[in-house]
Amino acid sequence: MNAISQFLGVGVYEVTQAARLAEVPPRQARAWVKGYARPANDAGKPDRKPLLGSRLSSATADPLVTFADLIEMRFCGHFRKAGFSWPRILKHLPEFRRVLRQEQRTGRLTFESDGVTILAQAVAADGVKKGLELASRQHVMVDLLQRTFREELSFSADGFIEAWRPRAQYRHVLIDPNRQFGEPIVEPGVPAAILAEDLIRLGGDAAKVARRYNVEPDAVIEAHRFQTDLRPAA
Template identity: 30%
Template structure:
């Protein structure tokens, strides 16, 4: 199912680690004299290790959706309601990373707003285009099998680089060869030649270049 620490996930998703800890660990906030405790958005696939959150591949993809919706202007409480409603409708603990959500996500968002204040429902309806765009863009580089997301092609959606929970513990690799992108990038830095590294690892030079470019993007985040 893949294995990621919070710093791993933060690096791959380009999300602050503190956000991931809040979303999957819950948090408290105080308003005046009242302290409110917010539960996690969902329970991670893996148990915690030494009180540190450990997450699986499906968690990683769900976090990617949460961040994309927040970036699109939706409130976390709106996303929280949607997750709860989608979990009930789809009978999936992690509903965003399913094929049903790809097809019905916009409807699920709007239906989850039923019962809230009229103004908020109207505001959410104005955001239908945003919701649709986020869903389409976020699924664009995901591979679906058996109605759930199985792989992520994180470098511009190209086939050369893949994050697959069944390979290399879900770390980014050269898709057709299984070599971690970080190993290829480090080798190019040491050898000074993409072509030489390609020969050493038996990986095409264009795939090595993609691995180097991808790792550079991650390090710049």
Template identity: 30%
Template sequence: MALRDDALTVPLFTAADASRLVGVPAPTARRWLEGYSYQYRGERRTTAPRLGPHAKHVEGVLLMSFLDLLEVRLARRLRQRGVPWRNVDRTAVWFRDAWKAEHPFVLRRLRSDGRDVFAEIGRNLGDKALMRIGTDQYVFDAIVEPSLFDVLDFRPDGLPERLWPAGRDAKVVVDPARAFGEPILDAFGIPVRVLARAYVANDNDAARVASAFEIPVEAVEAALRFDAGLRVAA
């Protein structure tokens, strides 16, 4: 599993990728991964990085790992549901201590254990939002199920290893062990970006691209639909 472990934690994804692939605005992802400064009552204050233990700058560009990317994704959901950052932080600490995991928010067991865990943490912290997550089926499902987990493939140890950013029917997967984490057509391993460029270079003729790459026209069309979605999200 050594190669796969490295793939999960190597910094590959930019803040722009977080926006396109998991719907977290790039400035938000950067603030969470880098920290930021702000003025409060005339005083300059600094917030430390909240997420992304593997995030780092490479040639001036902030990069995050696959697990960092998915953790940013869940943190966004919690914040959208009104959970204060101080309790997101404390919840993460609780999970790390209890589950002995560096990235507890992305573990598969969160899907089965999360309801009770959030309720327990909510009671300890006095956070009604977390208690609602734990006790109200609708609210909990809106955050944790099904969208956060149905688009992930997990290893036997419970860590996610692949993301289907537009759902499985889109046929496009993000696998950090393939094509350096670029979105690819799963069945053929061809990056969506490559097919989109070939489409433009071939006068927007999907059939010619399909012939050149020896894949079905439907596969090219699936890649183009996904690429169009990425451009909208950018």
């Protein structure tokens, strides 16, 4: 397998790019994927091992991750924002990886139809004692997971993940691991970055860019705003 073919159908991202797509602080995401060394004042303690790791081997300072890793990062980021500890998230990570399965041959991902319920019940029940509290927490977790994996992800008839829309406000922008190596695109497959660059180059004329690439003017504007949102803060 050559260096290019290993990325076909699986998507490939530098971890800082994946972090911005998943709305996770890049420094935090890098530690999740690569681990990190203890500071000098913690000498004698072992370095932190990666919490998530990557399905791709990379010796670069900014490791490479796959589309599956990206969705996993999104999952963990949502639960961290909801206030769940890492030990609790890691306890249920095997369940998440079971319902989010990846074919070895093609790299395609499928999410079990009842995966939302399985994960919500498992996480909600963990450590919750009172029945009322369990019911309340389970409802919250079901709602959280449904927003993440039912609204953001598009599925084929046979259950495979076809695309991910990482921002609800940009409905035209999607990520398909089988196209453009998983880079954000606008239908019929134009990279969002190219649309954003051309919009600037042509003085903000969205209609002209739209005609050039056979897309909607709104899609051009969304692509530009999406790319702007992904840039690191100055």
